[in-house]
Amino acid sequence: MTAVYMITGSVLLDGFDGTVARLTNTESNFGVQLDSLVDAVAFGCVTSIFIYFWGFKVPYPQVGKVIGFMFLSAGIIRLARFNVLKEAHAFPSNIFVGLPIPLGALSICSVVLLFSPDKPLSSNRDIILFSIFVMLVAFLMISTVKYRTLKKIKSKYNLLILLLLAILIAASINFPSYAIPVITLIYLTSPIVFIITDKFKKNKPNPMQVNNYQESNRTSED
Numbered sequence: 677m678t679a680v681y682m683i684t685g686s687v688l689l690d691g692f693d694g695t696v697a698r699l700t701n702t703e704s705n706f707g708v709q710l711d712s713l714v715d716a717v718a719f720g721c722v723t724s725i726f727i728y729f730w731g732f733k734v735p736y737p738q739v740g741k742v743i744g745f746m747f748l749s750a751g752i753i754r755l756a757r758f759n760v761l762k763e764a765h766a767f768p769s770n771i772f773v774g775l776p777i778p779l780g781a782l783s784i785c786s787v788v789l790l791f792s793p794d795k796p797l798s799s800n801r802d803i804i805l806f807s808i809f810v811m812l813v814a815f816l817m818i819s820t821v822k823y824r825t826l827k828k829i830k831s832k833y834n835l836l837i838l839l840l841l842a843i844l845i846a847a848s849i850n851f852p853s854y855a856i857p858v859i860t861l862i863y864l865t866s867p868i869v870f871i872i873t874d875k876f877k878k879n880k881p882n883p884m885q886v887n888n889y890q891e892s893n894r895t896s897e898d
Contacts, residue, residue, distance in 0.1 A: 719781035720751035750814035775816035786857035
């Protein structure tokens with residue numbers, strides 16, 4: 677249980693380091709590389725070891741080493757690609773290509789909270805499901821699925837958004853066994869929502885185009 681709280685706390689702190697760097701005007705390429713190194717250790721190495729000890733050490737240690745290494749490898753590849761894309765300015769700063777590794781680690785913690793954080797897995801069914809989930813998270817990290825961030829959000833509901841974030845943080849602290857899995861699941865499936873909304877916006881007729889079409893029809897009739 678302590679490991680789950682430590683990883684979750686690291687995720688929260690990771691969300692503030694970039695903001696602090698921007699506010700203090702101390703952003704640098706060295707800081708970006710150092711941040712990735714810390715993420716690789718805190719969310720990649722620690723989580724892969726956690727996967728091994730919680731899910732596989734007793735029943736299938738060899739399988740656990742493979743599954744843990746897959747998660748670690750995917751996380752490091754994800755971080756390396758992030759640095760390359762960021763340096764090339766290939767995507768806007770509010771878009772993540774692939775699931776961020778902190779959320780990948782938090783996804784593993786969510787499964788642990790849903791099962792039994794103080795008791796390792798024992799049944800073959802649970803171990804198989806856990807293995808599939810870890811591989812799914814690893815695939816999402818190296819995939820090209822686009823995840824959104826809170827950067828560049830311009831809305832008249834900014835205060836409401838801040839209030840909602842405060843409520844989510846408070847719920848995660850007071851009810852971690854329920855809040856963390858729910859928040860993680862929402863973020864994991866968020867690309868589906870954005871794909872649907874983007875298609876709806878594309879299919880929605882533009883008022884300017886409608887007016888131009890109506891004016892052209894009137895002109896042709898005259």
